[in-house]
Amino acid sequence: MKKRKRYLLKVRERFSLKIYNGLLLVAGIFLIAVFSAWNEEYQILVAGTATDSVVVSVQVLDVISLSSPSDISLSPNISGTGTSTGQVAWEVVTSNNDGWKLEINSDTSPAMKKTGGASFADYSEDSSGVPEAWDVSSSDSEFGFSVEGDHALAKYSSGTLYQGLEGSTKIEIAESPGVSEADTTVKFKAEVGTNKAQESGTYSATIVATATSL
């Protein structure tokens, strides 16, 4: 009986020992796992960063632009004698630091004529090429222009002094020294003097405006 008890005790001891060892093992593993997790929780994890750069560029071209206004009719119609006026505006824009100039000319001389040969004479200044206050003698019919705008040449006195076209010879009317955009208005005037017998009909002039960088 005693042997049996002793045996059972030994068995129990061995079994307990094994259970004990097993439990120790599990506890150990558990502790290791918990400790690892705990450590992991307190580690500051920095998301990996990587930098890269790209260069974004755009090229702005050196350009010059000019508006293209429509043809116009002078008004009012001239009933025998009288004056008729009209105006055309050109806008020049440039990104060039050297600036621009605007010139005009006609494709014929005199500029304003009608089919068949009759014409208005180009306005004649007292001093050639120097604009002046509009003055047409009673026996003449003349066609001329003046200019106004921020970059119009000072000789036109803001559109109050007139000169005549010179056929295909370009006449500079405006200039700007640098990058700019500006409107330049050319005012046209035609007059038939009180003692002038002007042929009836439609007269026309072709005006060529040329913008050039300086």
Place this chain on the structure above:
Amino acid sequence: MINNKTFPSFFLLAVGSLFFLLFPVFSLKAFSLEKNPDKVENRFIVSPVKLNLDLRAGQSLKEKLQVTNRLGRTARFEIKVEDLVDQSGGADYSQLNSAKNWIVPEIESFSLEQGERASIELSVNVPENISAGGHYASIVVSSQGQGDDGDNIKVISRIGVPTLVSISGKIKEQGVISFFGQKAKIPFLFFNKLFLNGPIIFSVDFLNEGNIHLSPAGEIAVYNFLGNKVAQLPLPETVVLPEQEKHWEAVWQKTWLLGFYQSILTVNYGQGQAPLTQKESFLVFPVHFLLLFILSLWLIHKLIGKFHWKLEIRRRKKE
């Protein structure tokens, strides 16, 4: 040998060859086009604004010209090469210095819709026997305005692209200052070196006496009678063609000035050329204020004289 049996094959071969030869002609555009969603701005744009070419005699090269339509409508454009004539300066490059016949655009007339940009190739062919120095032309792009037959004024708008060609060889770079002076808004009679006050306007004329275009730039430094620099006015760089005279104006905006001043003009141009310098002196004295001051003193003196009284003190003699 062509007979009834071989004729169909021969015919097909001939047609095929003809098509193959002509297909490039039909399919190739004369210039490249790109369509952009540009806004309508009632203008057309040309780039570049100027062509500067350094070439040798006999050399050829290709350049590109871009034309963009933002007129809001389909428009027809024409390209021409003209002589470069400087009307204001009186110089005409249509003779010895003309490069007009060297430049050939690949197309002379074309249509563009709104937003379309055309790149046109320009062939530049320099003749073998050509003098060294500057040669010039203007590439002109034109657009006709819209209108009715009854309109009195027909409008053609053009953009000119100056083309400046430098041919290597014996190049003469020579510029001179043909005028340097100053004036004020309020001068004193006919004196051109005595001013009542500022602002002072400096005028400079630069003449190109060489055979090639120059790019002069400079400055005007102003010193007072103590030798202190009191102003520095820049003269921006500009292009001056041979035989052309360019005019600069620089304004010293200061109004209240007194004393003797000296202005020193310095202009740099060309490679390896010594700068051009010139000095001018002027006097600023508000003579009008001095005269006004003297007149005031005289008036005060006269007024005092009219209203003065005599005071006599006599002692009564004792009898």
